[in-house]
Amino acid sequence: MAESKENLQMEKIVSLCKRRGFIYQSSEIYSGINGFWDYGPMGAELKRNVKELWWNTMTREREDVVGLDATIIMSPAIWKASGHVDTFSDPMCDCKKCKKRHRADQLCEEQGLTLSKDANGKFSLPAGTKCTGCGSTELTEPRPFNLMFKTYVGPVESEDNVAYLRPETAQAIFAQFKNVLETSRQKVPFGIAQIGKAFRNEVTPRNFTFRSREFEQMELEFFIKPDEAIEAIHGSVATVPTTGHPGEPQPNWGWQAWHQYWVEERVRFYESIGLSRDTLGFHIQTAEELAHYARATTDILFKFPFSKRDENGELKGEELEGIAARSDFDLSQHQRFSGKPMGVFDEELRTAWGKLPKEKQDELWRRYYENRKKYLTKMGVAEEAAAKQATEDANGLAKGQYIPHVIEPSAGADRLILALIANAYTETTKTDDKGKSETLVMMKFHPRVAPIKVAVLPLLKNKPELVKKALAVRDLLRPWMNVFYDDSGSIGRRYARQDEIGTPFCVTIDFDTLGEKPELLDTVTLRYRDDGKQERLKISELRDWLLTRIR
RNA sequence: GCGGGCGUAGUUCAAUGGUAGAACGGCAGCCUUCCAAGCUGCACACGAGGGUUCGAUUCCCUUCGCCCGCUCCA
Numbered sequence: 001m002a003e004s005k006e007n008l009q010m011e012k013i014v015s016l017c018k019r020r021g022f023i024y025q026s027s028e029i030y031s032g033i034n035g036f037w038d039y040g041p042m043g044a045e046l047k048r049n050v051k052e053l054w055w056n057t058m059t060r061e062r063e064d065v066v067g068l069d070a071t072i073i074m075s076p077a078i079w080k081a082s083g084h085v086d087t088f089s090d091p092m093c094d095c096k097k098c099k100k101r102h103r104a105d106q107l108c109e110e111q112g113l114t115l116s117k118d119a120n121g122k123f124s125l126p127a128g129t130k131c132t133g134c135g136s137t138e139l140t141e142p143r144p145f146n147l148m149f150k151t152y153v154g155p156v157e158s159e160d161n162v163a164y165l166r167p168e169t170a171q172a173i174f175a176q177f178k179n180v181l182e183t184s185r186q187k188v189p190f191g192i193a194q195i196g197k198a199f200r201n202e203v204t205p206r207n208f209t210f211r212s213r214e215f216e217q218m219e220l221e222f223f224i225k226p227d228e229a230i231e232a233i234h235g236s237v238a239t240v241p242t243t244g245h246p247g248e249p250q251p252n253w254g255w256q257a258w259h260q261y262w263v264e265e266r267v268r269f270y271e272s273i274g275l276s277r278d279t280l281g282f283h284i285q286t287a288e289e290l291a292h293y294a295r296a297t298t299d300i301l302f303k304f305p306f307s308k309r310d311e312n313g314e315l316k317g318e319e320l321e322g323i324a325a326r327s328d329f330d331l332s333q334h335q336r337f338s339g340k341p342m343g344v345f346d347e348e349l350r351t352a353w354g355k356l357p358k359e360k361q362d363e364l365w366r367r368y369y370e371n372r373k374k375y376l377t378k379m380g381v382a383e384e385a386a387a388k389q390a391t392e393d394a395n396g397l398a399k400g401q402y403i404p405h406v407i408e409p410s411a412g413a414d415r416l417i418l419a420l421i422a423n424a425y426t427e428t429t430k431t432d433d434k435g436k437s438e439t440l441v442m443m444k445f446h447p448r449v450a451p452i453k454v455a456v457l458p459l460l461k462n463k464p465e466l467v468k469k470a471l472a473v474r475d476l477l478r479p480w481m482n483v484f485y486d487d488s489g490s491i492g493r494r495y496a497r498q499d500e501i502g503t504p505f506c507v508t509i510d511f512d513t514l515g516e517k518p519e520l521l522d523t524v525t526l527r528y529r530d531d532g533k534q535e536r537l538k539i540s541e542l543r544d545w546l547l548t549r550i551r
Numbered sequence: 552g553c554g555g556g557c558g559u560a561g562u563u564c565a566a567u568g569g570u571a572g573a574a575c576g577g578c579a580g581c582c583u584u585c586c587a588a589g590c591u592g593c594a595c596a597c598g599a600g601g602g603u604u605c606g607a608u609u610c611c612c613u614u615c616g617c618c619c620g621c622u623c624c625a
Binding site: 007010011014015016018019024028029030031032033034083084086087092095102103140147167168200202203204206211291430438440449457459461462463477488489490491492493494495498499500506508510511512516525527532534550 | 552553556561562563575578579580582583584585586587588589593598599610614615616617618619622623624625
């Protein structure tokens with residue numbers, strides 16, 4: 001089979017990843033395990049840099065976001081409240097004739113039949129269910145496709161002890177929302193950030209690490225006031241342009257402004273680590289695609305070599321991150337399921353509410369009531385009970401109480417790593433004096449994410465003074481950045497090796513460093529990765545020169 | 552999970568029913584005054600299990616993994 005260009009490109013990237021120690025297949029000596037990948041020495045550094053940059057950008061450099069590091073296994077009740085237990089398990093069956101696969105529940109529904117489920121949770125198709133593809137009734141028994149990894153807590157493997165490896169990190173943030181609120185001295189609007197592993201038993205892991213069964217998420221849940229509260233306090237909700245960064249957060253921002261803000265903040269982040277806007281794509285989810293509780297979701301895409309093309313032949317891109325406006329769905333669910341209040345009290349709102357004209361109070365009360373009732377009835381609460389609860393909630397709003405709404409920028413760390421690798425991968429063809437050409441690979445990582453920041457190289461290995469001086473320079477820089485020392489082979493070979501792992505700078509200790517030209521004593525050659533250009537720098541200035549470029 | 556293709560050093564490839572070669576890469580030494588120079592030496596592979604056979608890397612089966620297409624992607 002002829003392989004596509006995109007496929008070849010990915011194969012080259014996969015092979016580079018292995019050859020240079022970025023990514024290996026998990027358990028490779030036992031012929032691997034589908035959907036799991038390990039990071040080698042270079043990959044581990046790259047990933048650390050990315051996670052640290054995300055963490056710093058999202059928490060340490062902001063006043064309004066704090067961190068959390070929660071467990072992977074949590075109470076199974078969390079996954080009932082979040083809806084994962086129900087929606088993450090679809091019964092599937094295959095047609096034995098035409099091999100088409102169906103969702104058993106959908107298949108039955110289409111034919112006016114009901115999928116039955118016995119006490120053990122085993123599904124079975126009613127007699128006469130036909131394949132919609134070929135009409136055959138020869139279908140396999142429905143098998144549940146559970147996307148959550150299951151395990152047992154404690155020594156007894158019984159249904160009572162079932163627990164799940166988290167399929168997303170977000171729920172832990174919601175579950176700990178009250179604790180964080182009470183111990184962090186934050187007030188809405190504020191966010192909770194978390195980086196951590198998540199697990200999904202994907203039907204088909206594909207495209208190298210892009211869809212893995214074990215992966216790492218970098219998620220922010222940013223809690224904001226409901227628009228009704230903003231309107232009560234500020235008179236109206238700010239309108240911001242639908243394109244571009246809306247600027248510094250303002251007190252009168254509603255969910256739309258905050259959503260726009262986070263989309264643009266995240267794009268700035270990607271730009272700051274080397275993914276220019278033209279390598280990214282955007283997908284604004286349509287009303288049909290949106291989850292029922294979501295108000296808007298914008299996906300930030302990266303144009304991978306394996307991405308599909310649109311009708312104009314342009315790469316469409318694959319999701320790196322989704323920024324979702326999730327209303328107050330998540331905290332509401334946990335409030336209902338746990339019975340613990342998830343609302344906050346807002347002094348400012350209570351004061352402002354009291355000063356509102358009656359008509360305004362009524363209008364906001366009504367809108368909040370309708371939203372709450374809509375949510376409750378959607379979740380299967382009976383009409384009457386929903387109306388009662390929504391009334392309580394709206395009365396609460398009038399007293400300064402509400403359940404915060406959420407803007408959720410949720411990024412995949414491993415997808416980002418793969419994007420950075422694909423983006424950095426550059427081939428150049430070099431022809432030597434004899435007309436012999438060869439292809440050289442260079443990883444053009446942004447210095448901020450590059451696994452190794454600088455390589456220190458003595459020009460020659462067999463001159464002890466050069467080696468000694470080079471080791472001293474290495475030791476000078478080592479406390480400040482990831483430095484690599486190399487003295488084997490020719491200098492050109494060592495440069496090429498560094499190019500292939502994406503080291504942005506090389507420092508060469510030569511005879512001038514030792515004072516062959518007295519005016520150049522204690523200076524070094526600084527060589528740039530991307531263009532091979534060189535300049536001379538004083539050793540005394542080297543550290544600061546590098547630090548300004550790798551941060 | 553289904554269908555198709557594939558699986559030989561780290562990588563890219565070759566050969567073979569009688570236990571495998573190369574290139575590049577790696578390591579060591581010599582050499583080398585700036586972009587994969589040269590010389591010498593060394594290490595490293597038939598994904599796993601079973602079957603057929605006197606003998607299997609080669610043929611068959613199973614399994615694991617990779618790629619493509621379906622399916623799935625809350």
